[in-house]
């Protein structure tokens with residue numbers, strides 16, 4: 001089998017993910033795995049037509065394609081996302097059509113599912129034959145059992161190709177509706193919202209007033225008295241995507257800090273109370289420019305630098321059909337310990353409906369900002385932060401020392417083994433379950449006893 005491996009790591013040959021590919025190559029030498037350093041060479045791929053063509057030819061002449069990439073901020077690295085965009089921008093889908101394909105990714109399993117879902121959908125959109133994914137922890141290769149699993153995965157991939165076996169499609173094609181949003185800029189003064197001392201910022205990847213996004217931004221601005229700052233992320237000087245060098249782990253200083261405007265931009269967000277991110281859906285995510293912004297914000301490590309803000313999104317495109325992206329958009333502010341007020345899209349195909357949604361959005365942004373409303377976390381943060389907590393406290397501490405200092409100072413190390421109250425309760429209650437009679441008694445009272453403290457709060461006139 002001739003397999004092309006599209007390497008999504010900006011580190012190129014020094015990628016951890018590619019060690020998994022090299023291992024497959026060592027164990028199954030009868031197959032040829034040709035690695036193409038896509039993410040590392042993205043500038044050349046964009047600028048050099050011949051080089052891009054050569055890459056596509058490699059795909060065309062292969063028996064199968066492996067998308068091998070590291071997880072970057074819940075998805076693939078921005079450079080890889082850009083390559084995926086180039087495939088459609090340059091009408092090269094045909095080279096991928098009907099090719100057998102699989103995903104191999106390494107990470108610490110933080111939102112690996114959203115990255116995998118994304119690439120699965122891209123493969124479905126390209127009409128590839130998606131065999132499956134292998135999501136390894138970055139050091140799984142050190143474990144014999146995991147190496148065996150990796151080889152089983154690779155063997156199954158080759159077997160599927162050799163035998164031309166059928167594969168399932170997990171994603172329906174996206175349905176884009178043509179709709180031109182015609183906003184009303186006619187709001188009477190009583191309806192307009194006084195943001196008082198709240199500072200509001202809109203960050204967008206398009207401010208063109210002839211697009212739905214541009215018009216939605218204008219409408220939102222119009223809902224407020226006073227000035228709303230708008231930043232177009234294409235106007236920022238950003239030298240390149242995150243390199244994955246993790247030098248920022250020591251002191252949150254990016255190697256690009258004095259070379260481009262990104263750090264200053266991100267730090268400036270901290271001075272706003274209300275932040276709205278606006279973007280156009282490109283394939284199954286936002287633009288690779290937005291991805292670049294999220295990747296570069298990694299210089300903050302795993303620290304929520306935008307805590308306590310009111311957040312919102314304005315999106316154009318079929319978000320309702322891309323649940324995976326919705327989940328990511330929900331997670332971004334939540335992980336920042338901020339409050340997501342709403343996501344407004346242009347999917348309603350009804351200008352007056354969008355007008356009223358944007359007005360109500362504006363109202364709630366200010367109202368919640370004034371009352372400091374932050375809704376409780378969901379699994380998106382509860383689960384995610386436990387992964388970060390354990391990694392930063394444990395095996396990643398030597399890299400992410402700035403995170404460790406922050407987590408220690410801010411009470412993020414909430415390990416259950418340190419919970420004295422829970423320990424006491426367990427010591428007291430577990431013995432009650434040790435014989436059949438007392439166990440029966442214990443469980444029969446459990447439901448009513450469990451809510452006793454909650455009932456106490458409800459009954460307390462001072463709380």
Ligand SMILES: Cc1cc2nc3c(=O)[nH]c(=O)nc-3n(C[C@H](O)[C@H](O)[C@H](O)COP(=O)(O)O)c2cc1C
Nearest residue numbers: 009015016017070071072073074107108109110138
């Ligand atoms: C900018 C950046 C973002 C990352 N984001 C995630 C993430 O969202 N989830 C995760 O589990 N790991 C994340 N990681 C960890 C990498 O996925 C992991 O270290 C990977 O094995 C690196 O592979 P590579 O050496 O092939 O580039 C991130 C690393 C970097 C540098």
